[in-house]
Amino acid sequence: GAVVSxxxxxxxxxxxxxxxxxxxxxxxxxxxxxxxxxxxxxSLMLMATSNEGSKATYEQGVExxxxxxxxxxxxxxxxxxxxxxxxxxSFYICxxxxxxxxxxxFGDGTRLSIL
Amino acid sequence: xxxxxxxxxxxxxxxGRISILNCDYTNSMFDYxxxxxxxxxxxxxxxxxxxxxxxxxEDGRFTVFLNKSAKHLSLHIVPSQPGDSAVYFCAASGxxxxxxxxxxxxxTELSVKP
Numbered sequence: 127g128a129v130v131s132x133x134x135x136x137x138x139x140x141x142x143x144x145x146x147x148x149x150x151x152x153x154x155x156x157x158x159x160x161x162x163x164x165x166x167x168x169s170l171m172l173m174a175t176s177n178e179g180s181k182a183t184y185e186q187g188v189e190x191x192x193x194x195x196x197x198x199x200x201x202x203x204x205x206x207x208x209x210x211x212x213x214x215x216s217f218y219i220c221x222x223x224x225x226x227x228x229x230x231x232f233g234d235g236t237r238l239s240i241l
Numbered sequence: 242x243x244x245x246x247x248x249x250x251x252x253x254x255x256x257g258r259i260s261i262l263n264c265d266y267t268n269s270m271f272d273y274x275x276x277x278x279x280x281x282x283x284x285x286x287x288x289x290x291x292x293x294x295x296x297x298x299e300d301g302r303f304t305v306f307l308n309k310s311a312k313h314l315s316l317h318i319v320p321s322q323p324g325d326s327a328v329y330f331c332a333a334s335g336x337x338x339x340x341x342x343x344x345x346x347x348x349t350e351l352s353v354k355p
Contacts, residue, residue, distance in 0.1 A: 128287075130284070132284070158341070160342075160343070167317060168347065169330065169345045169347045170285070170330070170343075170345045171345075172342060172343065172344075175342060193284075217282075219284050219285075220284075221284075221343075223341070226336055226341040227273065227292075227336050227341070229275055229290055230275075230343060231285045231287060232277075232284030232285045232286070232288070233284050233327060234282075234283050234284045235282065235283065235284045237282065
């Protein structure tokens with residue numbers, strides 16, 4: 127149980143392109159979903175928290191207009207990297223949880239490469 | 242300000258022996274702690290967790306110990322197997338007062354040699 131699917135697994139695109147990443151909870155209802163970014167050899171850094179049906183809460187230093195998050199249903203959240211540039215290249219990972227005192231379960235991540 | 246620290250970037254252990262991974266935290270408001278295992282180019286996989294009301298939680302080969310006074314937790318894997326080789330992240334959360342956001346340590350790369 128507790129499977130989170132993230133798609134696509136890898137994206138390579140030109141600078142200026144907007145990229146959408148999907149995160150789905152397959153066998154549970156995700157009240158809350160989280161988006162992380164991981165740089166090589168570093169830890170996971172939380173970008174934003176989204177609750178179904180409400181606006182995402184962004185961490186300090188994360189541009190909300192750059193990283194658009196939509197959590198339209200209890201099983202789907204999307205992250206759109208708008209007008210992506212090479213510095214946005216990174217490994218993006220989503221997670222989902224049902225209750226606040228339950229573990230977060232992670233997707234397999236999306237490797238984004240902007241040329 | 243690194244609230245969760247894993248001071249050992251790597252650990253090498255012989256198959257069959259015990260692996261001990263350590264984690265320290267600074268925020269006394271944390272009340273829920275987790276360990277995740279991660280392979281390259283994959284998302285973390287949840288291993289085991291512990292609430293601050295406990296000092297030990299065991300699940301098969303994995304045991305997590307929490308020392309609240311020292312703000313320290315550890316993950317014991319025994320016996321260690323080559324398939325345990327991965328990066329292990331500890332994470333802390335303030336369920337009651339921080340919305341359950343996870344703060345991750347830097348990770349420890351475990352290598353279990355046959």
